[in-house]
Amino acid sequence: MKMVFVNGSPRSDGNTGSMMKVLAKMAKGRGADVTYFEIVGKDIQDCDGCYRCDTEDRCSKDDDMTDAYSLIRSSDLLVIGSPIYMGMETGMTKCFVDRLYYLMARKRLAPGKRAAALFTCGLPEGHMIYGYMHGRYDKLLRHDLGFAEARTFIVPGMKNRVDLEGNYYAQETLKEMESYLFPE
Numbered sequence: 001m002k003m004v005f006v007n008g009s010p011r012s013d014g015n016t017g018s019m020m021k022v023l024a025k026m027a028k029g030r031g032a033d034v035t036y037f038e039i040v041g042k043d044i045q046d047c048d049g050c051y052r053c054d055t056e057d058r059c060s061k062d063d064d065m066t067d068a069y070s071l072i073r074s075s076d077l078l079v080i081g082s083p084i085y086m087g088m089e090t091g092m093t094k095c096f097v098d099r100l101y102y103l104m105a106r107k108r109l110a111p112g113k114r115a116a117a118l119f120t121c122g123l124p125e126g127h128m129i130y131g132y133m134h135g136r137y138d139k140l141l142r143h144d145l146g147f148a149e150a151r152t153f154i155v156p157g158m159k160n161r162v163d164l165e166g167n168y169y170a171q172e173t174l175k176e177m178e179s180y181l182f183p184e
Contacts, residue, residue: 002033003181004075006068008082008093010040015120015158019170020081023118023177030182035071039092044068047098053105065099072103077114077181078147080137084121084130084154097140104144115147116180118173122159127169130154151180 005024009016020036027034042064052060059065072078082093089097103109117137123129134152141150155173164170 001027001031001077002035002075003027003077003079004035004037004071006078006080006096007036007038007040008080008090008096010090010092012038012040014083015155015162015164015170016081016083016118018162018164019118019120019155019174020079022164022174023079023181026174026178027181035075037068037071039096044092044095044099046095047101051105053102057106059099059102061099065096065102068096068099069102069108072100073108073110075113077116078141079116079118079181081118081120083158084119084126084133087130089119089133100140100145104146107146109146111146111148113147115141115145115150116177117141117150117152118155118177119153120155120158122157124157126156127154128156153177 005020007017007020024034024036044065045061045063050060082089119133121130133154137152138150141147153173155169157169
């Protein structure tokens with residue numbers, strides 16, 4: 001199984017990055033072919049809505065998203081992770097997601113692919129407050145992009161650097177994600 005983990009946090013080793021790395025390590029341990037793609041430091045330009053991808057088999061932007069498109073198209077499973085800042089995914093994650101229109105424009109994904117979205121947030125009740133992220137990402141991943149299956153996970157109470165092993169919500173989410181990523 002080929003898996004792509006996209007970290008949309010500006011801090012590579014923050015809470016989101018730490019959880020994504022645990023999941024990637026778990027996947028490697030189960031024999032998956034894993035690629036870890038960090039948005040920070042990449043040249044990913046904003047989508048300008050030119051719609052070239054509607055008529056041509058390429059995006060008008062020549063940047064690091066070209067690699068991301070190849071990775072996603074050749075993978076079986078995509079995991080996007082981001083902290084929630086000001087009620088939404090980070091700006092860089094939003095930019096990345098906007099550029100996924102290229103994959104949607106002409107249904108460029110093979111059937112049967114699965115996806116997951118992982119969001120960390122500082123509020124202790126964030127999993128309830130930011131519940132709308134489930135609907136947004138379900139629509140994006142399943143309905144717009146065409147993933148056969150998609151799940152969204154929100155981890156609350158992660159405002160400061162958290163010890164993942166000592167955090168109940170992080171551990172529960174990692175267990176839930178493991179069950180989703182590797183159904184038995």
